[in-house]
Amino acid sequence: MTDSKQFSTFFLNGLFLGVEVLKVQEVIRYQEMTRVPLAPNMIQGLINLRGQIVTAIDLRRRLELPPRPEGQLPMNVVVRSEDGAVSLLVDEIGDVVEIQDEAYERPPETLKGVARELVTGVYKLKDRLLLILDTERTVSLPVNYKKSQLQGN
Amino acid sequence: MDDITKEFLVESYENLDRLDRDLVALEKDPHAKDTLGSIFRTIHTLKGGSGFLGFGKLEAVAHVGENLLSKLRDGLLVINPEITSALLSTVDAVRAMLGEIEKTGQPGENDYSGLIELLTRLNDGKNADPIVAPTALPTPPCAAATVVVDVVETITKATLPAPTPTPATTPEAAMPPVAKPVVAPVAAAPVEPTASAEPTETRSSGVSDSTIRVDVGLLDKLMNLVGELVLARNQVLQFTSQRTDSAFLATSQRLNLITTELQGSVMKTRMQPIGNVWSKLPRVVRDLATACGKQVRIEMKGKETELDKTIIEAIKDPLTHIVRNSADHGIEKPDVRVARGKPEEGCLKMRAYHEGGQVNIEINDDGGGIDIERVKQKALQRGLLTNEHISRMSDHEALHLIFLPGFSTAEKITNVSGRGVGMDVVKTNIEKIGGTVDLQSQPGIGTTIKIKIPLTLAIIPALIVTSGGDRFAIPQVSLLELVRMEGEQARKQIEFIHGAPVYRLRGQLLPLVYLNRELKIGPESASGQDAINIVVLQADGHPFGLVVDEINDTEEIVVKPLGKQLKGVASFAGATIMGDGRVALILDVLGIAQGASVVGEVRDRSIMEAASQTRKAADPRQTLLLFDAGQGSRMAIPLSMVARLEEFPKSQVERSGDQEVVRYRGQILPLIRVSNHIPAVTAVSMESDPMQVVVYSEQGRSVGLVVGRINDIVQETITVKRHAHGNGIFGSVVIQEKVTDLLDVQSIIRAADPSFYPKTHASTAA
Numbered sequence: 001m002t003d004s005k006q007f008s009t010f011f012l013n014g015l016f017l018g019v020e021v022l023k024v025q026e027v028i029r030y031q032e033m034t035r036v037p038l039a040p041n042m043i044q045g046l047i048n049l050r051g052q053i054v055t056a057i058d059l060r061r062r063l064e065l066p067p068r069p070e071g072q073l074p075m076n077v078v079v080r081s082e083d084g085a086v087s088l089l090v091d092e093i094g095d096v097v098e099i100q101d102e103a104y105e106r107p108p109e110t111l112k113g114v115a116r117e118l119v120t121g122v123y124k125l126k127d128r129l130l131l132i133l134d135t136e137r138t139v140s141l142p143v144n145y146k147k148s149q150l151q152g153n
Numbered sequence: 154m155d156d157i158t159k160e161f162l163v164e165s166y167e168n169l170d171r172l173d174r175d176l177v178a179l180e181k182d183p184h185a186k187d188t189l190g191s192i193f194r195t196i197h198t199l200k201g202g203s204g205f206l207g208f209g210k211l212e213a214v215a216h217v218g219e220n221l222l223s224k225l226r227d228g229l230l231v232i233n234p235e236i237t238s239a240l241l242s243t244v245d246a247v248r249a250m251l252g253e254i255e256k257t258g259q260p261g262e263n264d265y266s267g268l269i270e271l272l273t274r275l276n277d278g279k280n281a282d283p284i285v286a287p288t289a290l291p292t293p294p295c296a297a298a299t300v301v302v303d304v305v306e307t308i309t310k311a312t313l314p315a316p317t318p319t320p321a322t323t324p325e326a327a328m329p330p331v332a333k334p335v336v337a338p339v340a341a342a343p344v345e346p347t348a349s350a351e352p353t354e355t356r357s358s359g360v361s362d363s364t365i366r367v368d369v370g371l372l373d374k375l376m377n378l379v380g381e382l383v384l385a386r387n388q389v390l391q392f393t394s395q396r397t398d399s400a401f402l403a404t405s406q407r408l409n410l411i412t413t414e415l416q417g418s419v420m421k422t423r424m425q426p427i428g429n430v431w432s433k434l435p436r437v438v439r440d441l442a443t444a445c446g447k448q449v450r451i452e453m454k455g456k457e458t459e460l461d462k463t464i465i466e467a468i469k470d471p472l473t474h475i476v477r478n479s480a481d482h483g484i485e486k487p488d489v490r491v492a493r494g495k496p497e498e499g500c501l502k503m504r505a506y507h508e509g510g511q512v513n514i515e516i517n518d519d520g521g522g523i524d525i526e527r528v529k530q531k532a533l534q535r536g537l538l539t540n541e542h543i544s545r546m547s548d549h550e551a552l553h554l555i556f557l558p559g560f561s562t563a564e565k566i567t568n569v570s571g572r573g574v575g576m577d578v579v580k581t582n583i584e585k586i587g588g589t590v591d592l593q594s595q596p597g598i599g600t601t602i603k604i605k606i607p608l609t610l611a612i613i614p615a616l617i618v619t620s621g622g623d624r625f626a627i628p629q630v631s632l633l634e635l636v637r638m639e640g641e642q643a644r645k646q647i648e649f650i651h652g653a654p655v656y657r658l659r660g661q662l663l664p665l666v667y668l669n670r671e672l673k674i675g676p677e678s679a680s681g682q683d684a685i686n687i688v689v690l691q692a693d694g695h696p697f698g699l700v701v702d703e704i705n706d707t708e709e710i711v712v713k714p715l716g717k718q719l720k721g722v723a724s725f726a727g728a729t730i731m732g733d734g735r736v737a738l739i740l741d742v743l744g745i746a747q748g749a750s751v752v753g754e755v756r757d758r759s760i761m762e763a764a765s766q767t768r769k770a771a772d773p774r775q776t777l778l779l780f781d782a783g784q785g786s787r788m789a790i791p792l793s794m795v796a797r798l799e800e801f802p803k804s805q806v807e808r809s810g811d812q813e814v815v816r817y818r819g820q821i822l823p824l825i826r827v828s829n830h831i832p833a834v835t836a837v838s839m840e841s842d843p844m845q846v847v848v849y850s851e852q853g854r855s856v857g858l859v860v861g862r863i864n865d866i867v868q869e870t871i872t873v874k875r876h877a878h879g880n881g882i883f884g885s886v887v888i889q890e891k892v893t894d895l896l897d898v899q900s901i902i903r904a905a906d907p908s909f910y911p912k913t914h915a916s917t918a919a
Contacts, residue, residue, distance in 0.1 A: 034736040035623065037672035038722050046715075046728055046736040051381050053728045053736055055716040083717045141718050 003101045007123075009094030009130065010077060013065040016130050018123075019088075021096055023079050023135045030073040031056075040141055044089055047076065054078060056087040062138060064114050079135045086139040099123045099130070107131075157433055158254065161202045163366075165251055168195045172244050176237060183232040192240075193222045194578060199247065201473060203260075205437040210260045211250045217272040218243040224276060239271055372423055372462070379412075379419045380711035386412040387708070387732035416709070425465050427505045427514070428456030434476050438501060441480045448487055448498040449480050455505035460512055464606055468514070471579040475516050475602055476501065478576070483520030483600050493597060495519065507630045508692070508743055511726070517601040523594040525551050532557070552592050556580040615710045615739065617731070618688060619703040620668040621675020624737040626710050626729055627688060631742040633696060635704060636687040643685040656687060656698055660776060660793055663689065665698045666749040668740075672724060675702075692746035699745070708732070712739060724748055776868050778847065779888065781861040782827045787893040789886070792866060794898055796850040799857070800843040812906070815846075815857065822848070825905040826859045827896065831881045849898055854909060856902055865889075 007018035008027070033045030033056055042061035047054050056076065060068055068074060074089035103123045111119065115131075118138050123130040175192045179185060200215035218240060224230040246265050253261030386408060393405045435451050442449040460468075484490075484499030491497055502517040525548050532538045532554045543551070555576045583590050583604055594600040615626040636658065638646055647654050647665065654665040665687065669675040687698040710729040719725065723744035731737050776792040801815050806824065808814065813824040824846065846857040869888050881904070883895040902909050 032735060034728075034738065035674075036719060036722065036725070036738060037621075037623075037674045038724055039719055040721075043718055046738075048730050048734055048736050051384060051730060053713045053715075053730065055718050057718065086716060086718070139716075139718065 004098050005101065006096055006098045007130065007132065008077065008096050010075070010090040011092040011094060012059055012063070012090050015063075015065075016094070016125075016128050017059075017090070017133055018094075018097070018130050019077070019079060019133050019135050025078045025080050025085055027093055028076045028078065031076060042141070044074075047087060049078065049085065049087075052085065054085050054087050056089055057139060058089045059138070060089075060091075062088075062114070063118065079139065081136055081139045083139070088138065097125075097130070099125070158206060158258070161206055162251055162255055165199055165202065165247075168199060169244055169248050169251070171195060173241070176240055176244065179232060180234065180237045186226075189222070189226050193219065193226050196222060196243075198470060201470075201477070205433060205440060205473070207436075207440070208250070208254065208260045210265065211247060211254075214243060214246055214250070214265050214269060217269050217276065221272050221276045230275075236275055239268075239275055242268060243272065367422075369462070369466075372419075375419055376423065379416050382412055383416055383709060383711060384730050384732075388734065391732045423462040424459045425462055426456060427458045427460055427465065427512075428453075430465055430469050430472060431456055431503060434473070434503070437473060437476060438480050441477060442484075442499075445481060446486060447480070447484055449484055449501055450498050451476075451501045451503070453503045458505040458507060458512060460606070464512070467582055468604070468606065471582045471604070472514070472516070474576070474579050476503075479516060479518040479520065479600065479602075483518040483522075485521050489521075493521075507628075512606045514604040514606070515601060516604075517599060519599040522596040522598055522600055523552060523555070523592075524596060525594075528552065528554050552594055555592070556590070613710060613712060614707060615729075616688065616707050617705040617737070618668070618686075618699075618701040619705060620701045621672065623674060624705065624731065624735075625668070625701075626708075626737050626739045627690070627699075627742065628726070628739065629707065631690050631692065633689040633691050636689060636698070637684060637704075638687075639684045643683065647685070654700075658689065658696075658698070663687075663696060663698045664751055665700055666745065666751065667700045668745075669702070671745060671749055690742050690746075692743045692751060695746065695751055697746060697749070697751040710737075710739070776866060777888065778866055779864040779893065780845070780847070781864065782831060782894075782896070786831075787864070787888075787891055788827070788860075788882075788896045789888060789893045790847070790896045790898055794849055795847055796855065797848040798863060799846045799848055801846055801857075802843045806844075817848075817855070817857070820855070822855055822857045823906060824857045824859050825901060827881075827901065828859075828861070830901045830904055849902070851909075856906065856909065858898070858901070 006021040008021045008024045009016060009018040011017070028049075031047040031049075033047050035045045036043055042058050044056045044058040047056055058068075058074070060066070068091065072091065074091060075093050076087040077090055077093070078085050078087045103125065105122050105124065107116065107119045107122055118133055119131045120134045121132045123132065172192060172195055175188050175195075179188045179192065182188070196215055196219045200212055200219055203209075203211035203215060221230070221236065221240070225232055225236070230236070246263075246268055249263065250260040253259065253263075389405050390409060393402055396402065431453055434453075438449050438451050441447075479501055480499075484501070485493070485495075487497040490499065500519050502515070504513075504515045504517075506513055529543050529546070529551055533540060533543060537554070537557050546554075556579070557577060580590055583606070589605045591603045591605075592600065593603070614629040616629060616632055618625055618627060636656070647656055649655070650662075654667075655662045656665055657663070686701050686704050688701055688704065689696060689698050691697075708731075710731075712727045713729060714727050715722075715725060724741055725738045725744070726741035727739045728736050729739055777789040778792050778795055778798075779787060779789050782788045799817070801817075805815050806813050807816070809821065809823075813826075814821050815824060816822070824844075845860050845863050847860055847863070848855055848857050867888060869886075881897050881901045883897045885892050885894050887893070
């Protein structure tokens with residue numbers, strides 16, 4: 001007998017990432033956003049989700065990946081967190097996949113930096129690896145966030 | 154029965170029901186700290202409430218119960234069936250007394266000394282005699298309580314038509330220990346007016362039936378829905394501007410009105426002035442002061458500050474705790490105060506005000522302050538922290554130790570405070586509603602506790618501005634005025650003090666903050682535009698001008714909190730959704746001011762004021778209003794004396810006695826024709842229609858000076874060339890190369906209306 005889990009997947013700078021499907025409230029296309037001056041640069045802005053104000057976090061910046069190419073509009077993966085809904089901006093949406101637990105492996109020790117902190121595990125799929133993000137940690141910004149990293153244009 | 158007592162009863166009944174449950178639960182699981190804590194707090198609250206409402210008896214019972222619980226909580230005693238029964242009978246006794254209060258307004262005449270004795274004995278632990286106590290003792294007081302209540306009831310009813318001493322004998326025989334008290338109501342009943350009014354009251358309804366208690370959750374939901382409705386309304390109204398269909402316009406107009414009214418009503422269900430909570434405090438303080446032999450005066454400011462119901466509920470207990478603490482620990486005894494060179498009477502100041510979308514409540518006492526060393530020692534003693542920990546603490550951190558559970562610096566436990574339940578409850582309750590508590594104390598000078606409560610879930614009027622291409626909402630509460638300058642003049646009027654831009658607003662320097670620079674957004678728009686918009690705001694008592702690109706509109710906005718990711722950004726108080734569905738940020742005026750260092754640095758206000766005085770003296774330039782009083786005579790008065798300039802058609806002038814008056818802003822404004830009071834000016838009636846009136850206000854009273862024509866406003870360095878002649882003129886100066894008389898407004902007003910300056914009346918008449 002094997003247990004399995006369902007993940008909502010998406011792509012980000014060539015990476016194949018997933019979050020637990022139960023954590024995902026909804027997936028919506030690009031929304032117009034209101035930027036938040038002085039906020040950490042990984043916060044892209046605020047969106048109006050049917051009367052609810054939702055903070056949008058640019059997942060590329062959160063994971064310290066290169067910025068999204070000009071003209072490419074991100075998608076919103078709205079996840080539930082302790083603090084209410086938060087939107088993660090990703091490049092492209094994948095399918096919801098069901099994966100057997102035996103495909104799971106802990107992230108390798110060599111994984112460094114911010115990914116080490118946010119990736120809870122790796123699922124070995126046939127043709128690629130699926131990295132699972134810890135949503136709660138992803139939506140919490142690093143505490144010791146340095147002033148120099150603040151948006152300063 | 155007054156509202157406070159009613160509220161106390163409703164709340165206490167609820168608490169009692171919970172107590173019953175909790176006590177039984179505690180017996181099952183004697184080590185449940187949470188349950189014990191909850192019981193303790195409930196009894197503590199009850200004691201507090203009964204104490205300040207003056208139900209001494211109830212307080213006494215609750216006090217011994219609390220003593221016992223306190224031992225249990227600290228692990229000095231372990232709960233057993235005996236203790237549980239005793240506590241349960243305490244609850245019963247309390248319930249009986251509450252019933253009595255509801256009926257007669259007094260806790261009744263029953264004697265609970267047996268119960269008090271039992272509780273005290275249990276509290277002493279060792280003396281508890283398990284053989285006598287278990288079932289025999291706890292029950293009698295309980296039974297006595299209920300029986301006696303019934304008896305008293307019968308007596309009061311019986312005595313109403315015909316007072317007879319006979320009923321008294323029955324309980325006397327049946328209940329020897331309570332006999333004495335029972336006689337008292339018999340004698341008292343016919344005399345006391347409350348007793349005669351009582352039957353109708355009981356028949357109508359109990360306290361709990363007179364109002365409907367609505368679940369706060371439901372009100373919250375209602376509030377949210379209304380918020381959404383307001384947004385939808387705003388959106389609909391935007392469409393109406395593009396339509397011409399009159400039926401649609403009429404409907405949307407009605408929608409607008411109804412929504413506004415609905416919003417107002419729903420808000421009203423939740424808003425209450427903080428004065429409602431405060432009104433109980435003077436009594437608390439008085440009683441406490443009397444009990445401790447102190448003199449305490451209480452001063453309150455901002456009673457009308459309105460707060461959401463949930464917030465009012467949540468701060469009620471913390472406020473009472475703080476005030477009790479201040480009066481008990483803070484303010485010293487009169488002799489100590491005199492020795493320290495302070496007035497005998499201590500002063501407790503409370504202030505509430507809205508600021509930056511938050512409600513601030515300050516409680517300040519001029520007492521002894523908090524002894525930081527003692528706080529540290531106490532924390533060590535109680536084993537709350539290690540030595541090493543404490544040595545690394547700053548004073549400010551150490552002060553906050555008093556918010557730890559189980560902390561108290563009081564030397565002995567009084568029934569007032571010192572159990573260490575106060576401050577941690579204060580903190581927990583305030584943090585529960587998303588507020589913060591800050592504490593500042595100076596030994597020998599006093600302690601200030603500042604509570605900040607956010608205004609979540611509120612609809613507020615706000616000014617919408619644009620800066621750097623984005624829209625921002627500024628809460629109207631911090632808005633003072635708007636200034637717009639155009640063209641060349643605009644840039645000239647902004648001066649720089651060592652690079653810091655300032656603007657002269659009616660002779661006062663107003664520091665300027667550029668919103669786009671502050672938020673690091675957008676281009677340097679000020680140079681590209683030919684107009685400058687200054688939003689004059691107030692933060693923490695300091696006015697400053699916020700320069701924005703555009704001032705759009707005022708709008709009712711729904712304040713929505715920002716996510717925790719943005720909590721660190723002090724410039725924003727929240728966000729809102731605009732009519733077009735986009736999100737706009739709400740500026741936190743105080744945060745902006747602190748960011749721009751308008752406030753925040755230690756700036757002594759008196760120094761600032763002194764500085765502005767000297768600056769005034771040093772700056773000889775004055776802004777003057779130039780006008781013609783009558784035929785060809787140029788006159789001037791300082792603009793700072795002018796409240797407003799108005800025009801009234803001659804038809805509006807009415808007479809009151811000899812006095813010409815007009816109705817102006819709901820008041821009667823006396824008119825003074827300047828030309829009549831200056832002999833030099835021939836009173837040719839060249840007064841135009843409408844009349845030009847300069848409104849002059851002093852100490853809340855206004856007069857209108859009727860002048861011929863208003864010419865100009867100039868900034869001039871005045872040097873009086875010719876000192877004059879009295880008769881309403883100070884002297885003559887040269888302004889714009891013409892001789893101009895300086896009008897002595899005060900003497901003219903005195904001449905026309907001697908009663909305008911009541912104090913100087915005698916001297917002017919002479």
